[in-house]
Amino acid sequence: DLDDDKLLVPVDISGAGDDFPTSHEDMTEKVGPKAAVEAIVAAAKLFETSQKKFKKDDRPIPMTVGEWLTTLAVDLGEGEEGAEEEELEGDEEEEPEEDEVE
Structure with a gap:
């Protein structure tokens, strides 16, 4: 339920494990708010290196x-x-x- 002008940034949650939740509600319920934020920050850092695996036209980009x-x-x-x-x-x-x- 975000406003249309809010920015979304790509992250790579592959380092968090196969059973890591993909919705923010499930994430905070499973691991708690602090661990959820830490996991997303780690996923953003991982994306900085893993984005090189994508072709330029296929690479996820920040968007509203x-x-x-x-x-x-x-x-x-x-x-x-x-x-x-x-x-x-x-x-x-x-x-x-x-x-x-x-």
Whole structure:
């Protein structure tokens, strides 16, 4: 529940372990507020080195909440459109089979 102008920064939580929570609520519940903050600071430092593993165009970048929500909506919209097109293609393929049976 952040304002659209709040800044989000990429972090790398891979060093925190596979069972480390990904939501702030779960994080503070599991390890407590102080340890959660320490883990996020460590994850930010880890990202400083691990970001080199990404191609420049694929590297996560700092962005505002508004920018992230827009990007998310576009990404989700593209996925839904592709699924609808696949469904229509599937329907078109099925229709001739039904006609052949009659």
